[in-house]
Amino acid sequence: MVNSRSSSHLRGSATSKFCIKTSPVSITVYILFIFAFSFIIFTLYTREILNEEQKPFLLESEAGKIADDRLWGAPFSHGFHPCVEPTPAYKEPQGWDHYITVRSNGGLNQMRTGISDMVAVARIMNATLVIPQLDKRSFWRDSSVFSDLFDENHFITTLQGDVKIIKELPKELEIVPRARKHFTSWSGLNYYEDMTRLWKDYKVIHVAKSDARLANNNLPVDIQRLRCRALYYALRFSPSIENLGKKLVERLKSRGGRYIALHLRYEKDMLSFTGCTYGLTDGEAEELQIMRENMNHWKMKKINSTEQRLGGFCPLTPKEVGIFLQALGYPPSTLVYIAAGEIYGGSNHISELRSRFPNVIFKEMVAAPEELKLFTEHASQTAALDYIISVESDVFIPSYSGNMARSVEGHRRFLGHRKTITPDRKALVEFFDKIERGELEEGSLLSSIVKKMHKNRQGAPRKREGSLPGMKGRGRLRTEESFYENPFPECICSSKTHS
Known part of the structure; x- marks a missing residue:
């Protein structure tokens, strides 16, 4: 009996607690709320549809730009720049009472890189470089002289802090005996320092070929940078x-x-x-x-x-x-x-x-x-x-x-x-x-x-x-x-x- 009454009491209590009294005002608020919520959902959905419709066009445009960059854009090189200035240890040219004459062999670019090498060689050997003679016997049979192809004065003045360069050998030295040398290809610093022994017997060394006379690697950074200054700045075309x-x-x-x-x-x-x-x-x-x-x-x-x-x-x-x-x-x-x-x-x-x-x-x-x-x-x-x-x-x-x-x-x-x-x-x-x-x-x-x-x-x-793997000597x-x-x-x- 007690349980029955308690149960009945609880059911009545729950009914009365959750019963919502309705009125015209509450109904109106409820309808407005539903309308506002539906409007927001509709707006967001419509915007998403529009975005999806425009997306292919944006992607097509972006894809075109990416494809264009791949065809014409330079590889990533941000932060890289030329650096050719001498180090603090680099000194002004000294003496230069010995002379190097050169016959540059090959075509245009073979001669250009060879001349740049000879600038560095003259620096190593403490010599004055005479403006090189250009190859007239190669396949092309070109009669051009240095000043036809290059800005001679610019070449001399640009390198005046590195090597003394003159247009012609002094008259008094034209008839003196010369050491005629085929310098060994891809030679390093020690080789050319050893070649300075020739100055004991000769005032002039004539270099028969200029191409690939200097090593690619294992040279002092100041010599390498001099080669770059010579090629990219001094050796300007006429x-x-x-x-x-x-x-x-x-x-x-x-x-x-x-x-x-x-x-x-x-x-x-x-x-x-x-x-x-x-x-x-x-x-x-x-x-x-x-x-x-x-x-x-x-x-x-x-x-x-x-x-x-x-x-x-x-x-x-x-x-x-x-x-x-x-x-x-x-x-x-x-x-x-x-x-x-x-x-x-x-x-x-x-x-x-x-x-x-x-x-x-x-x-x-x-x-x-x-x-x-x-x-x-x-x-x-x-x-x-x-x-x-x-x-x-x-x-x-x-x-x-x-x-x-x-x-x-x-x-x-x-x-x-x-x-x-x-x-x-x-x-x-x-x-x-x-x-x-x-x-x-x-x-x-x-x-x-x-x-x-x-x-x-x-x-x-x-x-x-x-060098390639397995190569020796x-x-x-x-x-x-x-x-x-x-x-x-x-x-x-x-x-x-x-x-």
Whole structure:
């Protein structure tokens, strides 16, 4: 009985406690609350729908910008800058009562780097450097003298705190006996300090060759920085070359805003020297073979062209370059400037590139005939125009790793790691041959392969590479990466290091 009553009492209590008394006012407030809540939910939902509708367009725009940056943007190089100032231990030139005369051998860039080496050698040996004689006996047979190609006075004054440089040997020394030397290639500081013993018997040393006379590595930082000051600041082209070069760069920029400088080393001398005949007619291949046999200083007489190509030792053909550029993602409208001499086979071969990239341009198409008249008979001077245009280009791509390619790449690294794409020729040939055999089609798959293959071959900051593994003796020095191809770290500093 007690439990029954208690239960009944609790049920009555609960009913009375939770009973809500309704009124017109409370109903109205409740309806307004529901309406406001629904409106907020509707607004948020609508905004989300609009955002989702706009999202594809934003992503498409962002994707376009990212793709554009990948094609034209320079590799990440924030905080890196040229550093060529001497260290506190560097002293003013002393004495200089001995003289070095030089015959610079090779083409334009071989001579430029050789002259820069000779500046450093003169500094090490405490000698006065006489303005070098330029090569007139090479394949190009260029009659240019130093002042035709370079700003002679600028060269002398820029380096006056480093080395004494004079235009001519003093008259009284022209008839004295000279020590004629072929300095050993890639020699270091000790070698040249030892060579100073020659001053006991001679007032003048004549250097028969200037190319690659100085080591790439293990030199004092002040000597390395002097090489950079000589090459990038002192060895400026003559005013006529500089002025026309800058005009041509401006004209190219005005055509499309951006351009690729393609060093297409598909020239007669290079194809003959390397023995590369792929893509040529039988008649062209025979002509190159005859030329090769007649050049006494080209040591390798018999070359297997197929082996050369498979080993990556041949310049890419114009057709291969076209496939390569397309696979990288450059559109057909891209402006491609050919930084090279006469392409072997002329229009027959260049058409294989132009069919994919119609805006292929040579210097003759951006310069008036009268502007080029002074340079046409001088291969080194026309090469200097190509050098300026290549250094200032948005993207530089060499089809072969020769002196020009290495020099331009090094200069672009020095100026801020401007984008330089170096084709992996050995790897690319495998895919080019698959295309020829019908085993691979041009398209997204090839593009993906080529982009991945060259992701880390675009001129981003890195230390200079040493000799190849397993190399011993002096032979290893030949395999080191050229100082002038990558002057990091001696001449390029990061914000975390002191200049």
